[in-house]
Amino acid sequence: MAKSDIHPQWYPEAKVYCNGEVVMTVGSTKPELHVDVWSGNHPFYTGTQKIIDTEGRVERFMRKYGMMETKQPSANESKSNQQ
Template structure:
């Protein structure tokens, strides 16, 4: 048993609020938790994430670590653009 008067109050059904809506309930020492981003609206979890690669960094990384076929169309397109 916890010692009396040394632990914070535990709220087993604390509300997590995002954009004014309750998105879930969790156990916490605060009755309400306000968040800007959660898994329901984060681009990675919703599948709307886009990789913006204006300088070929992703392709360079993939080639460097052998994750991209050296004879792929991306490589030939880059070499044609340089000539």
């Protein structure tokens, strides 16, 4: 059993604010939470994330671990190379 008078106040309907707007409601020990980033404006979740590639590191990693599709010659290219 939980001891009485040692636990913080629980707010089951705490409001989460981002840029002055309520974006969600969660359970918390604080009645209001102010955040700068949440899933609605984070680039990873919104699909606007950009990978900054310096010196082809991403492509080199993808090739090294077989995650990048290698360009396969088409049927027309292979026939023209055999003639």
